[in-house]
Amino acid sequence: MMWDAISSILSFFPVIGLAALGGFTSQKSGVWNIAIEGIMTYGAFAGVFAYHYFGNSIGIALLFGFLSSLIFGVLLSLLCVHQGLDQIVVGFGLWFLSEGLAGFLYLAVLPSVTVTETLDPKILSLDPLFYVTIASFTILYVILKHTKQGLAIRSVGENPRAADTVGINVYRTRWICTTVGAGLMGLAGSYLALVILQGFTYNLVAGYGWAAFALVLFGRWTVPGTLLSSLVFTLLIGLQTRLQVAGILVVPSEFMVVTPHIAVVVALALAGALGKKSGMPAALGRFYQKE
Amino acid sequence: MKSPSAENGRTILEMRNISKRFPGVIANDRVSFTLRAGEIHCILGENGAGKTTLMNILFGLYAKDGGDILVDGRRASIESPRDALALGIGMIHQASTLIPGLSVLENIVLGSEPSRGPFLEKRRSEKEVHQLMNLFSLEVNLRARVEELSMGERQKVEVLRALYRGTRILIMDEPTSVLTPQEKEALMKTLKEMTARGDISSIVFITHKLPDVIAVSDRVTILRKGKVVDVLDTNDSTMRQLAHKMVGRDVVFEVERGVTEAGETLLEVKNLHVLNDDETPALDGVSLSVRRGEILGIAGVSGNGQKELVEAIVGLQRATAGRIHLKGKDITQWSPGKRRALGIGYIPEDGLAEGLLPDLSIVENLVLGVHSQPPFTHSWVLPFDKGWFIHQCSVNEYARRLVAEYEVDTPDIDLPAGRLSGGNIQRLILARELSRSPDLLVADKPTSGLDVGSQERVRRRLMKEREAGKAIMLVSEDLDEIIMMSDRIAVMYEGMIVGVVPTKGVSKETLGVMMAGGAS
Incomplete structure (x- = not known):
């Protein structure tokens, strides 16, 4: 009974965790991706779309959500990593593009779909993607800390010129991180639609993308920090919902809608208050131009 | 490691007639440079003389427009730092290329990390670097993050990194500018010992500081406005002579100080x-x-x-x-x-970053701070207008006068201030600050x-x-x-x-x- 409650709260974790991890991966290499919210919306659409048209398999739908979201990472890399356009401006554009695309295609090609399948096997009544998320955090941690590629990622995020002079391919490293990051954001959206909400509605991401963005900052650009902040956020959101449903916590239901927004503000304020030595990659947001 | 003396004096690197153009300037105009084994060779010149450009070409950061590079008598094509490193050429840049957020060890091995498969072998690299430190008697805490180190220590890390990659020709771009006198002396001693022992074959030392040249080098190549002025044996030259060649006129080192009575x-x-x-x-x-x-x-x-x-x-x-x-x-x-x-008048350390608005014109920069006082303001149409508008004519006149008085060398006072050279920027700031007396x-x-x-x-x-x-x-x-x-x-x-x-x-x-x- 107790575990059921906890596991149902934790089942929301991949939404937050994967999105935050996507933002983290991109930022660690020095590229802001502020389109998390939009890419998640697109990923949600793509997942439900693939579920409907490609044989009602959640596995394939999730995979499609991940893969087709990579395109936004590719776009971001082309424009910002290679062409040097402003990452915030382009990110803004991508946010609108991805969200608009999802909304348009939803109206144009997608009938009302209800997802009836579930993903198996469940371990401790938790979805496999929960474990995939935890594994992704672990793998990324090991990569960053113990591999050549990880060292390359950290150095292009800190000082791309230095990395370049020792023969690290700055563009390729950033390109890969940004693209994989976008894929993870899309996957988070697909999971939200397919597993949590069992269908697509417009605006279903409802601020969780921005929350994920803030959680990377709050996690101080470290893997454990991001993991921890995502977990705590998931638990708080889940707890609030449970208590409300159980009637223990009496707040107007309108309040539910703004919870992620409030959490973002609180997380950012706390991150700011904790001090200025934040661990932010020194070259984050800066275009690297070869001479 | 090669035995020292045996091959000292042999030419190991030659740059012939190197030319490099940037939009609007010729940074290197048929520059030739030879480096002998066992020497520390200074490249001396004012800012903008083309010293760094020449060495960036050698290190593969810039593509040359003309000329040849010969390493050990063979023509070398150096198109990227990678090629340079493979030839044993290493460069320590003026702005540190260490990564502050990484550890000393990670910085040293970055780019040529010992690894098994994709995984780093921390212990092995630590051992290797320790051996290197013992060999060259350089001591740094490998586990510290670079941002925790002093400038002198960072310089050591840079040297270690170059040595770790098997550098035999080391280029150092203004390495002393951030060091204390003691650190500077220690660095120079290390460099001399390394070339004397043959740990490193030769060192190219870029500088505009004359005492550095005298203190450290065997020979010196002097550049002015992208051309080689002279190549001298340091022992045969004096500071005054070097300065004259570098600047193209006599330089007064001592500023005459009048007697003043210290007041209140x-x-x-x-x-x-x-x-x-x-x-x-x-x-x-x-x-x-x-x-x-x-x-x-x-x-x-x-x-x-x-x-x-x-x-x-x-x-x-x-x-x-x-x-x-x-x-x-x-x-x-x-x-x-x-x-x-x-x-109070204030001349900030980094004029371009803190003293000026680089995108605004020279005029606007000069008048900034006094722009809201007469005669620079004038009232216009509105009855309640108390001098909201800037009087362009008097502002221009004011700027022209200051530019002349403080010898700011510019073709046009409407040019963005950021386009000026360092010396001119400093004169511009002096003009603005001192004009308020x-x-x-x-x-x-x-x-x-x-x-x-x-x-x-x-x-x-x-x-x-x-x-x-x-x-x-x-x-x-x-x-x-x-x-x-x-x-x-x-x-x-x-x-x-x-x-x-x-x-x-x-x-x-x-x-x-x-x-x-x-x-x-």
Whole structure:
């Protein structure tokens, strides 16, 4: 009974965790991706779309959500990593593009779909993607800390010129991180639609993308920090919902809608208050131009 | 490791007729350069003479427009730093290319990490670097993050990194600019020993500092405006001779100091405290005073509180305790604008970043700060308009006069200020600050990064102000400058003033010891 409650709260974790991890991966290499919210919306659409048209398999739908979201990472890399356009401006554009695309295609090609399948096997009544998320955090941690590629990622995020002079391919490293990051954001959206909400509605991401963005900052650009902040956020959101449903916590239901927004503000304020030595990659947001 | 002496003197690197054009300038005009085994070879020249460009070509960072590079007598095609590294050419850049957030070890092995499959072998790399450190008697804490190290230690890490990659020709771009005299001496000693032992075949040492050339090099190639002026044996040359060749005219090293009577105390700082961003003390109880007609030199290694002291005085940093009095008024809580109005002029350390708005025109930069006072404003149509509009004619006239008076070399006063060279930028800031004739001038490293010709002009200007009875606070890391200019010298160390000494009779060594925290 107790575990059921906890596991149902934790089942929301991949939404937050994967999105935050996507933002983290991109930022660690020095590229802001502020389109998390939009890419998640697109990923949600793509997942439900693939579920409907490609044989009602959640596995394939999730995979499609991940893969087709990579395109936004590719776009971001082309424009910002290679062409040097402003990452915030382009990110803004991508946010609108991805969200608009999802909304348009939803109206144009997608009938009302209800997802009836579930993903198996469940371990401790938790979805496999929960474990995939935890594994992704672990793998990324090991990569960053113990591999050549990880060292390359950290150095292009800190000082791309230095990395370049020792023969690290700055563009390729950033390109890969940004693209994989976008894929993870899309996957988070697909999971939200397919597993949590069992269908697509417009605006279903409802601020969780921005929350994920803030959680990377709050996690101080470290893997454990991001993991921890995502977990705590998931638990708080889940707890609030449970208590409300159980009637223990009496707040107007309108309040539910703004919870992620409030959490973002609180997380950012706390991150700011904790001090200025934040661990932010020194070259984050800066275009690297070869001479 | 090769045996030393055997092959010393042989030419190991030759650059023939190297040319490089940038839009609007010829950075290198058929420059030839030869490097012999076993030598430390200085490339001397003013800022913009093409020294760094030449070496960036050698290191594969720039593509050359013409000419050949021969390594060991064979033609080499160097298209990227990778090619250069493969030939045993390593470069230590002026702006450190270490990555502050990574550990010392990670920085040293970055790019050629020992690894098994994709995984780093930390223990093996640690062992290798330790061996290297023992061999060259260089000691650094490998586990520390680079941002925790002093500039001298970072320089060591750079050298170690080059050695780790098997560098035999090491290019160092202005390596001494951030070091204390002691660190500088230690570095030069290390370099000499390394070439003498043959650990490294040869070192190319880029500099615009003449004492460095004399102290460290065997030969020197002098560049001026992209061309080779001369190649000399250092032993046969004097500073004066080198300076003449570098600048193209005689340079006066000593600025004449007139006799002035130190007047009333103008600035009085008492027990000043300022905190860093992370709440640690940046200034820990600083007291000093500056009088009319005197220059107070502030010596110290960069980062010991000079910047905070300067910024607290001009009002850019908040004092957490202590008092600042100017002309007898307590200005501790005043805004920078109010302090300026009372008579403070400020020449910031990095003129381009802090003293100017690079995208605005020279005119706009010059008039900034006085633009809201007559005669630069005029009332226009509206009855309630109290001089909201800037009077363009008088502003232009004013700017033209200042540009001429302060010898700012520009074709057009409407040019964005950021397009000027370093020396001109500094003169522009001097023009703006001095034209308001402030009683106290706070100059933070006003000549750093300038060539000797521009330095001389700035110094003469400051000296003139002193003679006119102004009080001047001069922060500098250049001890020669401090000794040449100051009437008294205050030495800062870790946010405190370790001592104030009269310039007369003080030696560089004494100051060096004080800068390292020793008592006077």
